[in-house]
Every structure is written in structure tokens, then in C-alpha cells.
Amino acid sequence: MIDIKGTLVSEGPGGVYNERMLGNFRVWDPYRSKLAALWYLDKTTSLGKDEVVLYLGAANGTTVSHVADYVESVYAVEFAPRPMEDLLAVAKKRKNIVPIYADATRPVRYAALLEPVDLLYQDVAQPNQAGIAVKHLPFVKSGGRLVLMLKTRSVDIRKSADEVFADTCAELKEGGYVVEKSVWLDPYHKDHAAILCRKV
């Protein structure tokens, strides 16, 4: 990851969402992007330039645009029509984004488009977040990574964030992932945890 005096940036054409620029570099704001927040809290976070990424929950494509600046190619899945239009606009300028208009709970619908990926990045506001990650396990290369941004409040508001977190980790393990590390994204994002896993 590139930082300029401690500020996380990515290198690419600016003007995606009025982000601040430092020279030719685009400032990657931890308050807007969970992946940037993760880097600020855990400096071992990395994106390789040869990596192929499957990004679930691409939304308007702000984080996707930064990820695309770092990696070889990104398959970005989003299922709401309005954000998808924004994502398509982002993909127009970044030729390594493959925007997919589909529901991440039904990977079969776009399975024919995908390649095996090095990194599965998931940021979806859904109740069955661990289930979605497990459904996509086949798409991850062995040795590949999962970064799951767990939005605990979407899972079950009756349970505490810690309970949801423990349940999710258990489900990921059962589904075949090895949970390596987890980071709570406070103070950047409340009740969000990043769960870092690997497929062996």
C-alpha cells in the first residue's frame, strides 16, 4: 500500500467522487471506506498488483476505484440499480473493473463470468454475511484470502456486536475458511469488524 507521510493513497486518475488529491495520488479516506480504515488500524493490509479480486457489495464504486488502482482486475458485484449506475460510470474510466449487476446471495447467476480470485472482499449489508462468504468459497484460489467487513447491525440487532462476531467466525470456520485475524474498525466505523480469513 502507498502512503504519503502516513496518509493512505492510491495511484490513478482522480475525480471519481471528489476525493482529495496529493499530487497524482488519490487520498483514500478511512471514514468513507472500510478497507482504508482497516489499513490505518493494521498496516499489514495489502493489495498485490497481480491480484484478481472479487468484490461483493460494490455500491457506488468508491472503494472499488481505489482497489482497482492497486490490483490487476476487480470483479465488482452490486445489485441495487441506482448505485450500479454509479459503478458503471466508475468502470468507464477504469478498464480493470468488471461490473456485475447481480445479487451476491445467488452466485450461480454470475458464476459463468468469474475466474478464480486471489482476494474475496465482501462488504454487504445482509443478515447472512457469513453464508454469502461461504457460498463464494469455490471462487477463491487455494491460499487465497477473504476480507469480510462484518456489519453486525445488519445481522441481528437483538444480539450484541460481539455475539454476532463470534457466530460469524464460527460459521466461516465451519464453511471452510481459516480465520486468521480480526480488527474492529472503531473509531472509523461503529459496530463493524474486519475478519481476515484464508482458504487452505
Next chain:
Amino acid sequence: MHWYGEAGEISIDPAECEERILNTTTIPSVFCNWEDLRDAGLISTREEYIRAVREVSIFLAMKGIAADLDKKDAALLQMVRTLDEMDDVINLLTERVTDWHAAITPGTSHKYTRANGPRLVQKIAKSGSPSLKRVAREILSLSGVRTDLMKEVSREAVSVIPNMSALVGGLVAARLIARAGGLESTAKMPGSSIQVIGAESALFSHIRTGSSSPKHGIIFQHRRVHNAKKEVRGKVARQLAAKLAIAARLDLYRGELDAEFIDQANAKIDSIFGGES
């Protein structure tokens, strides 16, 4: 299945690819490999592969978005949201203008006066200081637009969601689907969810802290709910919401009025409303 087909019959024509992608029913055991396309002689570099797969995925996305936005409830949704936002704006401005009026006309009690809110705005539009008068006139004209829009929403709702509109009136029906995020999502809801659409904060505080559950959300705006006696109001709301759930499905899948269903549903709701139950 791969988007570009299998060895021997590889092609990257978007329409053919679309068929392959949509016909995929299981997660393939062997995934796409860009080298398949290179070996078929269609591309020569990895970059070209990404370009080709992008073309197909963007083609599908555009088509999918167009189809989703073309659904007939999409326009109704925006109309009813505009209407509700106009209400907010009109109320805010009305409040401000009356305060302004009070500040320059001492000696008037606004709490204990018959000319409050809208009626006061009418009065201000005739007298008042020049700029205040202009603002008041704008509020009145906005109110006129609002009234017309409301009629149009009701009219549209009767044609787009005839069964729901027959049960609770076009305006309330349109508000319900707007809040639920569309006719399709409404049709997927159980009656109990429809009953509390619009009462989310009360519902979540009920789930979290165990306070009493809300009896009604937006459907409270329907006369048979808010005019019901307090003891049966929850019952009416529950019964009405259950029938609305059925009506939403009729509207989504059949799209025309089912008079027999409406008569039976209304009879059932009215019997509770009347206190027989």
C-alpha cells in the same frame, strides 16, 4: 458453463454469452480461464480478456437496470416520495413564515388564534411586508402543486396497484410500497411486516428493549384504522395488513382488480371495525 462457451464453440458475442450466463444453474467445477480465449485465437493478451468479459458484463448490467427501472411502480414511487417531501417543505416554510409574521406584527397571539398555519399564510399573502408576502404566495402555489400531485398519485396507484388501492385508497397504498421499496418487495412481505411499515423506530425499540410492539405504521393513515375504537384498532390493523399482503401479490402477478377478493376482505375488516369480530 463459461460465459464464452466451451472449447470448440467459443464465442464472445454478448447475446450468446447472455444465454450461457443465465442458463448456468450450478457453480462450475472448472472456472473461466483467459487462456481458453487465447487458445481459440480470439484474443492475445490478458488485458484483452478483461476487456471482453467487461463488455459482456456491462451489456448485461445495462439491460438489467433498464428492465428494473422500467417496472411500472418505479415512477409511482418517485411521485409519492416527492409528494411527501413537498409536505415537509410546505410545513417548514409555513412555520417559518408565521414566525416571521409574528416578529413584525406585535401583539398577536399565534397560539390562541383561529388563523393558524395554512389560513394564516393565506392572510399573510394578502397583507404582510412585500418579501414576506412573496414567500407566502410561493407556499400557496406550492400547496396547489401538492394537491394536484396528490390526485395524480391516487390515480396512478389505482391503475398500478388496483387491489391495494381498493383496500386502503391510492395514496396510502402508494406510500406503503414507496416505503417498502417497490411493489415486488411489498409482495414478498408477510402481513405482519406490512402492518408496521413506517413504524420502524418503534418496531426496533420493541425488538431491542422489549417495549410494546407497534400496532400500525403507515396503514394508520387509512380511515378504518384511525377511526377504529382503541380496543379494536390493533385488530383492524392486523386484518387489513394481512389482506394487503394478499392484495400486493395480486397486483404484482395479476395486475388487475379482483372484485370478489376485495368484497370479502372489506367485509372481514368491516366486521372487526364495527366491533363484532
